[in-house]
Amino acid sequence: MGKPTNVTNSIRALRFANGEMTQAELGGRVGVTRQTIIAIEQGRYSPSLEMAFQIARVFQVPLDDVFQYPDTEE
Numbered sequence: 001m002g003k004p005t006n007v008t009n010s011i012r013a014l015r016f017a018n019g020e021m022t023q024a025e026l027g028g029r030v031g032v033t034r035q036t037i038i039a040i041e042q043g044r045y046s047p048s049l050e051m052a053f054q055i056a057r058v059f060q061v062p063l064d065d066v067f068q069y070p071d072t073e074e
Helices: 011-017 023-030 034-041 049-059
Strands: none
Touching: 011 023, 011 034, 023 034, 023 049
């Protein structure tokens, strides 16, 4: 798998807002395993840009409604 990431996401909330979609169902719709969806939700894995767009498309929302990158002003 990939590196841990600072990117946060709203996948869990979106799954529940969309008929309590399971991690396995979402994984099947974007072509990955349930374990990959779990890792993405927990921030242990950062999806490819293509997969990120596929996830957003499943929920029919803009990409930044699914994934957020924190502002780091130092």
